[in-house]
Amino acid sequence: MIATLNPIKTKCEHCGQECNQDVVVSGEKYFCCEGCKSVYQILNENGLCEYYNLNETPGATRKVTVRPDKFAYLEEEQVGRALIHFRDDVQTHVTFYLPQIHCSSCLWLLEHINVLNAGILSSEVNFPQKEITLIFNHHKTSLRKVAEILTEIGYEPYISLQNLQSEKRKSYDKSRIYKLGVAGFCLGNIMLMSFPEYFSMDGYIETNLAGFFRYLNLALSLPTFFYSGSEFFIAAYKGLKNRFLNIDAPIALALIITFVRSVYEVVSGTGSGYFDSLSGIIFFMLIGRILQDRTYQAISFDRDYTSYFPIAVTKLLDKKESAVTLPEIKTGDILLIHDGELIPSDGILSKGEARIDYSFITGESLPVHKEKGEIVYAGGKQIGGNIELLVTREVAQSYLTDLWNKQQFKKFEDKHSSFVHIVSQYFTVVLLGITVLTAAYWYRVNPSLIMPSVTSILIVACPCALLLSSSFTYGNILRMLSRNGFYLRSAAVLEGIIQADTIVFDKTGTLTVTEDNEVTYTGQALSDAEQNSVALLVSQSQHPLSKAVKRHLNRITEGNVSGFQAITGKGLAGESGNLFVKAGSYEFVTGVTEKNKTAVTAEVHLSVDGKYKGYFSVHNRFRTGTEQLIKTLKKYFSIAVISGDNDFEEKNLQARFGEDSEYLFYQKPEDKLNYVRMLQAKGRKVMMIGDGLNDAGALKQSEVGISVSEKVNNFTPASDAVLEAQSLSRLFEIIRFARSGKEIIIISFIISLIYNIAGLYFAVQGTLSPLIAAILMPASSVTIVLITYGLSGLSGWRLGFLNEKNDSKHDYNHVLT
Amino acid sequence: MSVIIILLAASLSVAGFFLGAYLWSVKTGQFDDDYSPAVRILFENDVAQKGKPNNHLATPPSGEIHPDGVGSTQKF
Numbered sequence A: 001m002i003a004t005l006n007p008i009k010t011k012c013e014h015c016g017q018e019c020n021q022d023v024v025v026s027g028e029k030y031f032c033c034e035g036c037k038s039v040y041q042i043l044n045e046n047g048l049c050e051y052y053n054l055n056e057t058p059g060a061t062r063k064v065t066v067r068p069d070k071f072a073y074l075e076e077e078q079v080g081r082a083l084i085h086f087r088d089d090v091q092t093h094v095t096f097y098l099p100q101i102h103c104s105s106c107l108w109l110l111e112h113i114n115v116l117n118a119g120i121l122s123s124e125v126n127f128p129q130k131e132i133t134l135i136f137n138h139h140k141t142s143l144r145k146v147a148e149i150l151t152e153i154g155y156e157p158y159i160s161l162q163n164l165q166s167e168k169r170k171s172y173d174k175s176r177i178y179k180l181g182v183a184g185f186c187l188g189n190i191m192l193m194s195f196p197e198y199f200s201m202d203g204y205i206e207t208n209l210a211g212f213f214r215y216l217n218l219a220l221s222l223p224t225f226f227y228s229g230s231e232f233f234i235a236a237y238k239g240l241k242n243r244f245l246n247i248d249a250p251i252a253l254a255l256i257i258t259f260v261r262s263v264y265e266v267v268s269g270t271g272s273g274y275f276d277s278l279s280g281i282i283f284f285m286l287i288g289r290i291l292q293d294r295t296y297q298a299i300s301f302d303r304d305y306t307s308y309f310p311i312a313v314t315k316l317l318d319k320k321e322s323a324v325t326l327p328e329i330k331t332g333d334i335l336l337i338h339d340g341e342l343i344p345s346d347g348i349l350s351k352g353e354a355r356i357d358y359s360f361i362t363g364e365s366l367p368v369h370k371e372k373g374e375i376v377y378a379g380g381k382q383i384g385g386n387i388e389l390l391v392t393r394e395v396a397q398s399y400l401t402d403l404w405n406k407q408q409f410k411k412f413e414d415k416h417s418s419f420v421h422i423v424s425q426y427f428t429v430v431l432l433g434i435t436v437l438t439a440a441y442w443y444r445v446n447p448s449l450i451m452p453s454v455t456s457i458l459i460v461a462c463p464c465a466l467l468l469s470s471s472f473t474y475g476n477i478l479r480m481l482s483r484n485g486f487y488l489r490s491a492a493v494l495e496g497i498i499q500a501d502t503i504v505f506d507k508t509g510t511l512t513v514t515e516d517n518e519v520t521y522t523g524q525a526l527s528d529a530e531q532n533s534v535a536l537l538v539s540q541s542q543h544p545l546s547k548a549v550k551r552h553l554n555r556i557t558e559g560n561v562s563g564f565q566a567i568t569g570k571g572l573a574g575e576s577g578n579l580f581v582k583a584g585s586y587e588f589v590t591g592v593t594e595k596n597k598t599a600v601t602a603e604v605h606l607s608v609d610g611k612y613k614g615y616f617s618v619h620n621r622f623r624t625g626t627e628q629l630i631k632t633l634k635k636y637f638s639i640a641v642i643s644g645d646n647d648f649e650e651k652n653l654q655a656r657f658g659e660d661s662e663y664l665f666y667q668k669p670e671d672k673l674n675y676v677r678m679l680q681a682k683g684r685k686v687m688m689i690g691d692g693l694n695d696a697g698a699l700k701q702s703e704v705g706i707s708v709s710e711k712v713n714n715f716t717p718a719s720d721a722v723l724e725a726q727s728l729s730r731l732f733e734i735i736r737f738a739r740s741g742k743e744i745i746i747i748s749f750i751i752s753l754i755y756n757i758a759g760l761y762f763a764v765q766g767t768l769s770p771l772i773a774a775i776l777m778p779a780s781s782v783t784i785v786l787i788t789y790g791l792s793g794l795s796g797w798r799l800g801f802l803n804e805k806n807d808s809k810h811d812y813n814h815v816l817t
Numbered sequence B: 001m002s003v004i005i006i007l008l009a010a011s012l013s014v015a016g017f018f019l020g021a022y023l024w025s026v027k028t029g030q031f032d033d034d035y036s037p038a039v040r041i042l043f044e045n046d047v048a049q050k051g052k053p054n055n056h057l058a059t060p061p062s063g064e065i066h067p068d069g070v071g072s073t074q075k076f
Helices: A034-045 A048-053 A071-074 A077-083 A104-109 A143-152 A159-164 A175-199 A207-228 A232-243 A248-267 A275-292 A399-407 A419-445 A448-461 A465-482 A492-499 A505-509 A528-538 A544-553 A586-590 A626-634 A649-658 A671-680 A693-701 A724-765 A770-798 A806-817 B002-027 B036-040 B046-050
Strands: A022-027 A030-033 A084-087 A091-098 A120-126 A131-137 A310-318 A320-325 A332-339 A347-351 A352-355 A368-370 A387-390 A486-488 A500-504 A512-523 A561-567 A571-576 A578-586 A603-608 A611-622 A638-641 A662-664 A686-690 A703-708 A720-725
Touching: A022 A034, A030 A034, A030 A544, A034 A048, A034 A571, A048 A578, A071 A077, A071 A143, A071 A320, A077 A084, A077 A320, A091 A207, A104 A120, A104 B036, A131 A143, A131 A603, A143 A500, A175 A207, A175 A232, A175 A275, A175 A770, A207 A232, A207 A248, A207 A275, A207 A544, A207 B002, A232 A248, A232 A275, A248 A419, A248 A448, A248 A465, A248 A611, A248 A693, A275 A465, A275 A770, A310 A419, A332 A500, A347 A626, A419 A448, A419 A465, A419 A724, A448 A724, A448 A770, A465 A486, A465 A492, A465 A724, A492 A703, A492 A724, A492 A806, A500 A505, A500 A671, A500 A693, A505 A611, A505 A638, A512 A693, A528 A544, A528 A561, A528 A571, A528 A578, A544 A603, A544 A611, A586 A603, A611 A649, A611 A693, A626 A638, A626 A649, A626 A724, A638 A649, A638 A671, A649 A662, A671 A686, A671 A693, A686 A693, A693 A703, A703 A724, A720 A724, A724 A770
Parallel strands: A500 A638, A500 A686, A638 A662, A686 A703, A703 A720
Antiparallel strands: A022 A030, A084 A091, A091 A131, A120 A131, A310 A320, A310 A332, A332 A387, A347 A387, A352 A368, A486 A720, A512 A611, A561 A571, A571 A578, A578 A603, A603 A611
């Protein structure tokens, strides 16, 4: 191993990253790169340095530079129209998605952006959506300039094909919030109106006044019953239609019987009814449902390829560049793909040398090299210089689109029948048994008591407590998990996690980091001068292996390489710092044919002045904590690693994760899907953890599909849950937390049963007074809410989920470097 | 006892007013962003001192500004 050398260790003023060898100094401030420095300078010149006072190092790193004319396509009218949502003679309103938004500094700077350009009239940030809405005078500035200003200060708008296709993202469903408001209003007033009834002695309140109160309660219960409670009836109806007795069915039955009996009592003048209990149940159940089904505004679980594709690319026509939107690309067009851009359609490489990163599509960890004349498939990212591409298939028919559509043929649905539904089925059967027995008893003793006792039983034994316990427990667990970087599509996914007994991991991008490598050196130790020479040589090349070696050596590279040679697929050679260095394949370096047979070239051999020194081997960098995670998981689950990559890493994987797990390589997307199917055929419950499009089929097929993402807001295949990459190491705790949820539900269900038995004691005798119901119902609801919240909070605290992790920016930085 | 009925009508209409206000605030998206309004209100408007107009002062509602500054939005 070579000792790494760090000349200056200091933090970048802008983004807070450690400055390595390329530190940039401006005044007394240090920056990690020119990009960060230029943002600072712009803000400094315009008196916007308050940005740095609100939060320490609030910026996102700017190491990846943005091409100057990247946003030229915004001048195209069609693209502009997709982004602009209002335009008159003077003003234009536009909304951009800025994934970098993460703190109050961002908010402050973006809302003061008019200082930088007088044409911008106002700007407003929607923080949870990470969006900025700008109003600008289009006589003074343009859409392109606005996007460029945002980019200059470090907030590059993310514009994808999706902007062009979907008209407007629909806002989340608010109807439950309205229903809750109405139910709360009615509950409060009904309770107020019921107090005279509870506390009056016989005949104390005047009869007509009591009647007035009762009719008022009846009127107030109508919106609760018919509007707020409607979703329980609808869910019950849907369940029965599909011949499935869900938990909503007994609840709907209880609600209807409560309502009918109460109306009967009021109209016949025999009692005051149970309107307070009725609206109380509906109110609490709605709260539970809202908590449980809470949606994450910035996260979408059903992303398609349109959010992965850019909105426009550069087209070459008679040597002239013009922007063209993706749907307009025709067969035969020549496209200019810049460094770092995505290839939007299949084509033939007509100019330049392509090195394409397909890690998202196929799982290959190293970029694929393509020569002129070769076919290039859509979806890869070009790394290195610009290339030209002759389009052979339009975007809608290209390989990637095809692959995506094939796997997206079916929508995700809840694959799990919740155990709450199953428990409620037994519950319903027992309840109906008690009802029949009671009716039979009173039929013989006193037939006039049949109706009161039967209805009372059904009212009191409403399984709302069961529903409350599951929705409040799951709601709280989902909330705590989301604050720790794990976002679930629905509470039903938790039950899938509880059931899973087999965990299948993807390798590239899931267990490993795609952008980073681990380099080890084997051979004779290199002197300081030799290291400098090697670093200088490899810095001449953009090949990922060269970059990895350079990063590993971490040297300041100055000087020239004379006689520099770069032979594609072989290696580099040149006179670097008075030493003749050759780096590349073993054959290239030594002239001897390969010593080992592996065709995989993740080794960089080295010779200095004709003498063979040794080799660097470049491995995937595994995410921190994965080793420990797999070792722990192995005690409880069977584990498999399935990769689309080559088997170069097999030994490394076995060394890290043990030899008893299954490792599969060279797996195509279909193979992954079939592997999951095969496990399921054996009766296993599979949890699949993947990150790329090549995992999409397997993610869907498995009981729980979790996609791991570094940028939660972008690029995840459709899945049941999205897990932030740095939370992957806590997967075991997540599973334990989910399991504790089930125990909590069982505990609270037992408690609610005790309440039910107490209520039944009165009900079977036909003596359930509204007052007893009014005490029992809210008391049981409140107890359940407190217990579920308390216990799930306790469990979350023990597993370390209580505290919010708040480091979203640094994840973002990590992705870019 | 008719006074009770009057009081009830009054209390119900007050509660109904608040229900309406609640529904309106949900509908207009006032609960959509629970982070930025709380932070935004604490920002200083010192950028305006650079001689360039500040965001919040750039388009003051002209009708509400009194000559003597009373009731002016610029006070905040």
